[in-house]
Amino acid sequence: MVRLVDLVRLLNGDPSGDLNTPIYGAASLADATGGDITFAAEAKYFEQVQATQAAAIIVPRDFPELKIPAIRVSAPRLAWAKVLEVFAPEECIPLGIHQTAWVGADTLMGKDVSVQAHAYIGERVKLGDRVVVHPGAYIGDDVEIGADTVIYANVVIRERVRIGCRCILHPGVVLGSDGFGFVTTSQGHYKVPHIGTVLVEDDVEIGANTTVDRGTTGVTRIGRGTKIDNLVQVGHNVQIGCNCLIVAFVGIAGSSVLQDGVTMAGQSGVAGHLTIGENSVVMSRGLVAGDMPARSVVSGFPARPHTENMRILAEERRLPVLRKTVNAMQKQLDKALTDSENTASDVRQLEERLASLERAIDRKGNLAGREGI
Numbered sequence: 525m526v527r528l529v530d531l532v533r534l535l536n537g538d539p540s541g542d543l544n545t546p547i548y549g550a551a552s553l554a555d556a557t558g559g560d561i562t563f564a565a566e567a568k569y570f571e572q573v574q575a576t577q578a579a580a581i582i583v584p585r586d587f588p589e590l591k592i593p594a595i596r597v598s599a600p601r602l603a604w605a606k607v608l609e610v611f612a613p614e615e616c617i618p619l620g621i622h623q624t625a626w627v628g629a630d631t632l633m634g635k636d637v638s639v640q641a642h643a644y645i646g647e648r649v650k651l652g653d654r655v656v657v658h659p660g661a662y663i664g665d666d667v668e669i670g671a672d673t674v675i676y677a678n679v680v681i682r683e684r685v686r687i688g689c690r691c692i693l694h695p696g697v698v699l700g701s702d703g704f705g706f707v708t709t710s711q712g713h714y715k716v717p718h719i720g721t722v723l724v725e726d727d728v729e730i731g732a733n734t735t736v737d738r739g740t741t742g743v744t745r746i747g748r749g750t751k752i753d754n755l756v757q758v759g760h761n762v763q764i765g766c767n768c769l770i771v772a773f774v775g776i777a778g779s780s781v782l783q784d785g786v787t788m789a790g791q792s793g794v795a796g797h798l799t800i801g802e803n804s805v806v807m808s809r810g811l812v813a814g815d816m817p818a819r820s821v822v823s824g825f826p827a828r829p830h831t832e833n834m835r836i837l838a839e840e841r842r843l844p845v846l847r848k849t850v851n852a853m854q855k856q857l858d859k860a861l862t863d864s865e866n867t868a869s870d871v872r873q874l875e876e877r878l879a880s881l882e883r884a885i886d887r888k889g890n891l892a893g894r895e896g897i
Contacts, residue, residue, distance in 0.1 A: 526610065528580050531561065532595055534610070535603045538585065541593025545580055550604075550611045553578070563604040582607065617656055625657075634671060652689065664700070670726065682738065688726035688748070696733040699724065703737035703760025703778060716740060718760060725749075731756065731772070740778075747784065765802065783818070792827075846881060853878045 529543040548559035553569065556562040556578035563582035564573050570588055573581060580593040582603050587596065597603040621627060621639040628647035633639075637651050641659045645651075649663055652671035657663065661679045670689035675681070679693045682700030693699070705716035720739025724746045730736070731754035736744055739761045746752070747766040757775045758764070764776075765784035774788045777796035785803040788794070792806040800806070801818030806827060813826035824833035857878055 528561075528593055528595070531580075531607060531610070534606060535582070535595055535597050537582070537595035537597040537603065539593070539595055540590070541580070543593075545593050547580060550607050551578070561607060563600050563607075565600045565604075622659075628665065646683070658695075682722075684721045685724070685738075686721065687724045688728065690727050691724055692729040694730065694732040694734075694754070697730050698735045699730075700738045701735055703740055705740055705760065705778075720744065720761065722746075725766075728752070734758070737762075737778075753790075759796070771808075846884065850878065850881045853881065 525546050525548050527543065528539065528541070528545040528547060531547065532539045532543065546559065547561045551557070551560040551562055553562050553564065553572045553576045556576050558577060558579055560578050561580045561582065562576055562578040564587065566584070567587055573583070573590065578592065580595070581590065582595050582597060582600050583590070584600050585596045585598060587594070595603070617638050618640065619636055619638050622641045622643070624641045625639045625643045625645065627639065627645045628649065630647055631645055631649040631651070633651045634653035634655065636654045638656045639645060640657060643657045643659060643661045643663075645657070645663050646665035646667065648666045650668045651657070652669060652673070654672045655669050656674045658675060658677040660677045661675045663669070663675070663681045664683035664685070666684045667681050667686070669675070669687045670691070672689055673687055673691040673693075675693050676695045678695050680698045681687070685700040687699070700722045702718040705718065706713040707716060708714075718738050718740050720742045722736050722738050722744045724730070725748040727749045728746050728751070730746070730752045733754055734752055734756040736746065736758040737760040738744055742761060744758065744760055744762050746758070746764050747768065749767040750764055750770070752770040753772040753774075755772050756770050759776055759778035759780070761779045762776050763781045764770070765782055765786065767785050768782055769787045771788060771790040773791040775793040776782070777794055779797045780794045781799040782788070782794070783800060783802035786800050787805045789806060789808040789810070791808055792810045792812070794800065794812045798812060798815050800812060800816045801820060803818060804816050804820040805822070806812055807821070807823035807830060809825060810823045810827040811825045812822065816822065821830045822833070823830045824836075857875060
């Protein structure tokens with residue numbers, strides 16, 4: 525249990541209400557009960573805040589007045605993350621090497637290392653201080669892992685991979701598997717050996733069941749501070765810069781370059797040998813098929829500037845209505861051509877209107893088809 529005043533000091537926030545309010549846990553607006561603290565990131569949640577049973581709440585500084593005790597902060601999501609750290613259950617890490625673990629010859633271990641049940645550590649491996657290797661993990665020969673890195677269960681780290689300090693590898697991560705490289709011949713597909721490696725820099729987090737292929741030659745690199753979600757595929761020789769965000773189901777083809785600060789939303793992808801400029805954003809399901817300059821925001825399949833893609837999608841929805849209009853005008857024109865009472869001028873006007881509409885539909889259809897819609 526902590527008091528509200530303790531959290532105010534932690535967050536350097538502006539309090540209101542009883543500072544001695546006891547706080548026993550943290551929960552969402554809907555799930556919070558008496559004794560919990562919760563948070564609202566924006567004013568649009570005001571009605572939910574009014575209904576919450578929480579004992580206290582974290583809100584932005586400009587949030588409307590509240591009846592329950594509150595802490596007003598400039599960055600409520602960051603504040604909430606810090607509060608969750610306070611109430612996160614402590615994990616008991618057994619130090620030392622479990623009797624069922626295998627440790628190869630000439631392996632060097634720092635202070636307070638934990639190698640847990642049935643983990644496999646190859647030869648000439650270097651584990652920094654306070655590295656944690658959970659049960660069933662595999663670490664191949666000549667791997668180097670920096671201090672305070674956590675390797676969760678069933679992670680596979682192939683030979684010669686290097687990992688920095690304070691990294692987190694979630695269950696099922698595979699680092700250093702062979703890239704997808706074959707030469708097709710008349711006898712079949714000839715495998716291209718991958719003799720490179722993978723470098724993961726400091727403060728990287730990689731989600732469950734994500735795979736990072738080793739370079740054909742050279743290095744596949746994940747830059748400092750980058751965070752990768754679950755089920756992501758990083759191809760051979762890809763270069764990912766610092767502080768990138770790669771969301772679930774992303775695929776990055778071989779030899780692509782993501783410069784610093786790139787965000788790739790869920791199910792997006794990058795074709796091979798392309799460069800995405802720094803601080804760019806690829807929206808969900810966007811397919812990058814050409815180089816992108818810095819600070820681009822793209823969407824679509826293939827990806828194009830987001831505002832342009834939205835206009836194309838809006839126009840595409842109008843195509844059925846335009847087609848009906850053309851069909852109706854075609855019927856009028858056919859009738860006019862057979863009606864002796866209509867003048868030649870009337871017929872020409874109908875023909876011109878019809879041709880204009882058909883050109884408009886062709887332009888929209890050709891643009892949509894050219895852009896892969």
